[in-house]
Amino acid sequence: MTEHMPPPAQGCRNTPVLKERGQREVFCGLTGIIWLHRKMQDAFFLVVGSRTCAHLLQSAAGVMIFAEPRFATAILEESDLAGLNDAHAELDRTVSELLARRPDIRQLFLVGSCPSEVIKLDLGRAAERLTVEHAPRVRVLNYSGSGIETTFTEGEDACLASMVPVLPKTDARELLVVGALPDVVEDQMLALLDAMGIGPVRLLPARSIDANTAVGSNTKFALVQPFLGETHDALTRRGAAHIAAPFPFGDEGTTAWLRAVADAFDVSDATFAAVTDAPRARARKAIAQASDALTGKSVFFFPDSQLEIPLARFLARECGMLPVEVGSPYIRDALHGPDLDLLPEGPTISEGQDVDKQLDRCLAARPDLTVCGLGLANPLEAQGLSTKWAIELVFTPVHFYEQAGDLAALFARSLKRRAVLDRGASAVAAE
Amino acid sequence: MKLTVWTYEGPPHVGAMRVATAMKGLHYVLHAPQGDTYADLLFTMIERRDHRPPVTYTTFQARDLGADTAGLFRTACQDAYDRFKPEAIIVGASCTAELIQDDPGGLAETMGLPVPVIALELPSYQRKEGFGADETFYQIVRALAGPMERSERVTCNILGGTALGFRHRDDIAEITNLLYELGIEVNVCAPLGATPTDITKMGRAHFNVLLYPETGEAAARHLETTCGQPYTRVVPIGTGATRAFIEEVRTLSGSTAPIDDQGLRQTWWTRSVDSIYLTGKRVFIFGDATHAMAMAKVARDEMGFEVAGLGCYNREFARPMRALAKEFELEPLITDDYLEVERAIEAAQPEMIMGTQMERHIGKRLGIPCAVISSPVHVQDFPARYSPVMGFEGANVLFDTLVHPLVMGLEEHLLHMFREDFEFNDAAGPSHHGGHAPKPVEKAPAPAAEPETAPAGEVVWLHDAERELKKIPFFVRGKARRNTETFAMGQGITEISVDTLYEAKAHYAR
Numbered sequence: 001m002t003e004h005m006p007p008p009a010q011g012c013r014n015t016p017v018l019k020e021r022g023q024r025e026v027f028c029g030l031t032g033i034i035w036l037h038r039k040m041q042d043a044f045f046l047v048v049g050s051r052t053c054a055h056l057l058q059s060a061a062g063v064m065i066f067a068e069p070r071f072a073t074a075i076l077e078e079s080d081l082a083g084l085n086d087a088h089a090e091l092d093r094t095v096s097e098l099l100a101r102r103p104d105i106r107q108l109f110l111v112g113s114c115p116s117e118v119i120k121l122d123l124g125r126a127a128e129r130l131t132v133e134h135a136p137r138v139r140v141l142n143y144s145g146s147g148i149e150t151t152f153t154e155g156e157d158a159c160l161a162s163m164v165p166v167l168p169k170t171d172a173r174e175l176l177v178v179g180a181l182p183d184v185v186e187d188q189m190l191a192l193l194d195a196m197g198i199g200p201v202r203l204l205p206a207r208s209i210d211a212n213t214a215v216g217s218n219t220k221f222a223l224v225q226p227f228l229g230e231t232h233d234a235l236t237r238r239g240a241a242h243i244a245a246p247f248p249f250g251d252e253g254t255t256a257w258l259r260a261v262a263d264a265f266d267v268s269d270a271t272f273a274a275v276t277d278a279p280r281a282r283a284r285k286a287i288a289q290a291s292d293a294l295t296g297k298s299v300f301f302f303p304d305s306q307l308e309i310p311l312a313r314f315l316a317r318e319c320g321m322l323p324v325e326v327g328s329p330y331i332r333d334a335l336h337g338p339d340l341d342l343l344p345e346g347p348t349i350s351e352g353q354d355v356d357k358q359l360d361r362c363l364a365a366r367p368d369l370t371v372c373g374l375g376l377a378n379p380l381e382a383q384g385l386s387t388k389w390a391i392e393l394v395f396t397p398v399h400f401y402e403q404a405g406d407l408a409a410l411f412a413r414s415l416k417r418r419a420v421l422d423r424g425a426s427a428v429a430a431e
Numbered sequence: 432m433k434l435t436v437w438t439y440e441g442p443p444h445v446g447a448m449r450v451a452t453a454m455k456g457l458h459y460v461l462h463a464p465q466g467d468t469y470a471d472l473l474f475t476m477i478e479r480r481d482h483r484p485p486v487t488y489t490t491f492q493a494r495d496l497g498a499d500t501a502g503l504f505r506t507a508c509q510d511a512y513d514r515f516k517p518e519a520i521i522v523g524a525s526c527t528a529e530l531i532q533d534d535p536g537g538l539a540e541t542m543g544l545p546v547p548v549i550a551l552e553l554p555s556y557q558r559k560e561g562f563g564a565d566e567t568f569y570q571i572v573r574a575l576a577g578p579m580e581r582s583e584r585v586t587c588n589i590l591g592g593t594a595l596g597f598r599h600r601d602d603i604a605e606i607t608n609l610l611y612e613l614g615i616e617v618n619v620c621a622p623l624g625a626t627p628t629d630i631t632k633m634g635r636a637h638f639n640v641l642l643y644p645e646t647g648e649a650a651a652r653h654l655e656t657t658c659g660q661p662y663t664r665v666v667p668i669g670t671g672a673t674r675a676f677i678e679e680v681r682t683l684s685g686s687t688a689p690i691d692d693q694g695l696r697q698t699w700w701t702r703s704v705d706s707i708y709l710t711g712k713r714v715f716i717f718g719d720a721t722h723a724m725a726m727a728k729v730a731r732d733e734m735g736f737e738v739a740g741l742g743c744y745n746r747e748f749a750r751p752m753r754a755l756a757k758e759f760e761l762e763p764l765i766t767d768d769y770l771e772v773e774r775a776i777e778a779a780q781p782e783m784i785m786g787t788q789m790e791r792h793i794g795k796r797l798g799i800p801c802a803v804i805s806s807p808v809h810v811q812d813f814p815a816r817y818s819p820v821m822g823f824e825g826a827n828v829l830f831d832t833l834v835h836p837l838v839m840g841l842e843e844h845l846l847h848m849f850r851e852d853f854e855f856n857d858a859a860g861p862s863h864h865g866g867h868a869p870k871p872v873e874k875a876p877a878p879a880a881e882p883e884t885a886p887a888g889e890v891v892w893l894h895d896a897e898r899e900l901k902k903i904p905f906f907v908r909g910k911a912r913r914n915t916e917t918f919a920m921g922q923g924i925t926e927i928s929v930d931t932l933y934e935a936k937a938h939y940a941r
Contacts, residue, residue: 147466
């Protein structure tokens, strides 16, 4: 198997980060519910918030809201704001009503929002009280998905971190893989680990509350998503050890991630090669086919999900793109460091946002491809820039070997489409 | 607390955004936490706008709360002015900022900005999107417009068009043309397309055309009081309403110019023989009050449907809705709870629903065709093609919209004739894509011991009657079942036989 290009001499780990504060064009953590509830099949997410929160979930969930989703909003009304005791009684009533209607629910998350945080509604205490009331059938937990505290994917982090303290204790030397992945990707990952003789592998979040996810001082955990800082800290507090690695995007990222896990579990080079050589070759071939349109093109990332740094690393090293600016809502060395090491020096690394200033930088740079949210995408297209809307990268299967080609194709599609339409327009003009 | 999954309306500050985005040269500074920018994508995605909504959010975070959120607001306001140089600014708070009580209006007024600053008070925990739009437009008009000398020629303002409005773009084009034909120029169309400077000139118009009471009525009343401008009460949806609207405009303007209705095809289309089968189709109508009420009249008087249910989600219009429903001998459904709407539709068993995006999905679940006639709507109802619902072309559009979901006359006739045919019976599936290959016939299950219990409870369907019922095409079977049961109960019959079925059919024959 041919090796990857060597890591850059410098990398971006020590690049001074442009830290900005100002208007942020980002989602709040409540949006995490939309993919988390698909993953945790026995969980219900009850947001305690305002009509704005319900409207956000409706707008973000699109057509999904017309299925029977396992999430809802308890909308605060004028009377709830008047006195706090009243609010707790109201919440108890709402939860009883909900659990009576959905007897299949085993885990209930009370999700805090900006309004509930600002009025200091104690959802932690409510969760404890309701756990006692509805034990043993239902476990009630609490986390905040509010915009004042969480940005987009941090909602998943807050949710998983809320589960860590109540996970059973184990002394077994086990691998715990942390981060919600689409089922198909999760299965591929488990098959690869199994083939290397690593097991049993535990998952957080698991598909149901009955899965044997446990944690202890012999647990080693690996993250498959870069936005799990709080969960990382909570697991460390329970004695588990983090396996630092780049994130499993593309051939290189997946191989490096698997290598770090294999090293932690003493897998021989021969076994590792036997398991990974064939899927690596497939991934490289698929990336090569999909990334023609990307080579030599510049790319600009607006902050959104914290996936930006590992994705920029993939696009730069495996698709030949030239990152101009890589914006991330938050950057943590323990999580993003290994990817920053591999990202060739050059781009501005920015943390946080002042959206008007960032738009000025973007328009001045006129990148070939801009990765941004849906509030910015059409306005930038109208200014002649090609965009890739970022939220799709959170919903679509993009991790590990078999999805590497699809991942490159997601970025290439925007550029190909513009080329097709421009060619069509000039053909018409020529007639 | 109210448990909610779907909401017909967003919070009131989204209504204010609809006004700000509709206008030009106006900027909205919204005191709101990080995350509330989600609402931008309603405009950039659903309505496909090619620019960002003119809204600056303070996007405060938890760490700002202990410190100086008021200072954050002032900075955001100053930056927005410096960057966008708007002709006027509106300021307000979203639901969370309402709780921290920074008073954006008071803060902005003390900043000494060289343009009008209009403060909005939008109670997020009591009111909703429609109110937010109406109130915002009213405050802008109140702050900027005043009595003026009337224009020399007869002109009018068009009130109520906003961003994210259902077909507002094309309705306004259609009505503007109609007014031109009547010899009336449009002075200002607002909020859609107007600048704050335009608003200051609204007093020049002779009268106002109020197209959307939900988003323009407060401003219309204000202009009537302060500028002495009367406003139109008829919303020109449907041929009849359009003619009534024209008469109203003639009265207000003195215009006698003839109207060319050559392009109006709806009246002939509804009279052509293929439409006879539309007669008495039972429809359930739900949406915003203006569209629902107008469509009820169109359905009854122009399409020949029977209105089986009528309602709206905006309580502000409960009174006129009740009055109209009384005229239709119906109990109106005034609710913002989609589960209640679903129950009402199930009970009414209509043959078609005219509703919003929510009803489209309820219809899908219940197997009832649906035409979308009101907000909230999704991206497909902001079409590229010209598709007003107002005026004569609007009537043409409505005819097509209301007929497409239904099985047309000839088609329905053929389905009746061949209902036992191996290709056309409803177990055979759709007739294209090879769907008409007969499904493998299952062994007929042994006849269940008679009598078979029906879901209705009190009345029991005998086996033969149940089998006869299955021969009726699926799209009218629900109605036949319900009619027969009602008939049986009315007659004190507890067991429905084939005879009962046909007696009921005769009873309800039209």
